Amino acid sequence: MSGTPTPRQALILWCLLGRHGSALQSALVPKIDKADREALLAGRYVEATKEGRSLRLTVTDRGWNWAGEHLRAPLPPNFRVLQDWLERIGADLAASGRTLADLVGPPPEAPAPAAPPARAKKPSAAKAPKKPTPKQLRARIEKAYLALTGGERAKAVRLSALRAELAEFDRATVDAGLAAILRGDETARLSQFSDPKSLDAAEREAAFSPAGEPFHILWIQS
Template identity: 30%
Template sequence: MSYAPEPSDRALLWRLAVIGGESPLNGLDKPKVDPKVRKRLKAAGFTEEETRKPPTGGRGILHISISEKGWNYLAEHTTAPLSSRANVVPVLQGFLAQLDRFLTAHNLSLADFFRLKPQSNPPSEPTADPQRNGTPPPTIALTQRILDAYNRLSGGRLNVRVRLADLREALADIPRSALDNTLLQLATSGQAALYRLDNPLEIHERDREAVLLTPAGDPRHVIYLGGQGS
């Protein structure tokens, strides 16, 4: 029998989604995560868990993240009810923060957002770039996760430098090839700018390991989102 998330399970998935899809478990303790809910989602493959050691050392911390299966489920069940017993305030607050970033990025007012009407003939997605070996265009979910991670690393500011090493660490569950292809396509469309670090003293081992190569073979170490970097 296939697993169908319960309303309390969906509440936890949305709670993770609105903060970028992952969090240390101890960062979700207000309200406290029900162990039964967490175990159900993990057993069904909707979430993944990993123990990570803090950069400063010490005891490992359990991190929980939404899997691709979990993201797909949320995309297909956006209006499914949440548990009336769950504290959905963190979900609402997260959604409002995401809404604020969306309105700012698209230069829309709140009134514009509520007056938006669906297009009768939505534009088709762009075809794959033949120079990308037939790689399909990035999914909306993956692009949003990149934007969310960038916002967390940049303190919510656009057009500031973020190291690819930090971005990769924040999105460690995404296959490297998928992340690289998406970043290159965002750069091609003008939504992102990728640069190399020219000062050898700025390039650390993490930067060398996280380097992104353009189709021409040029190295890139940092990313700017929201406009041309300076």
């Protein structure tokens, strides 16, 4: 990599700095190409550590210094509005004498881990309920959904609440029902939180992640 990041690599740095300098690669938008990530690693602008099924990218001191000195560095054309804002921020920092790190500030403290939800007492093997058919499981999920929304549809229901409402089933059974919805249910869909910072430990634990991409919300239409 040359001494200067490309416009797309500069955009990656700003995406990370907007999250206090560190984030899971899977949480960043737009998607990061391997070539750009490896170039930033080789240039020592970021560091990468394995976290679950994803990589956590963290801006190094070199990356912070470069960003603070290059607020006018070109970005991809589609991000002109960000380019304009960075120029305004650069002018303000120059006038006030503050640094980019002063503006971004320290990352928020991690929330205290939530107490794990109480597990339903496992029935004895002789009284274990029969495994529901796909149709029965879909109907039970919808019943739990309506119980949580007060009988209304087209409302967001968190999977943490849904799993608690379906406590009679193990996680694998509930996941099978969610997987069927994800494969092509015309009246239901799964989605993610628009702001990953709003996730607490309970939401992360309850997420449905069939291919490494977590879903946290269920919608059922009329």
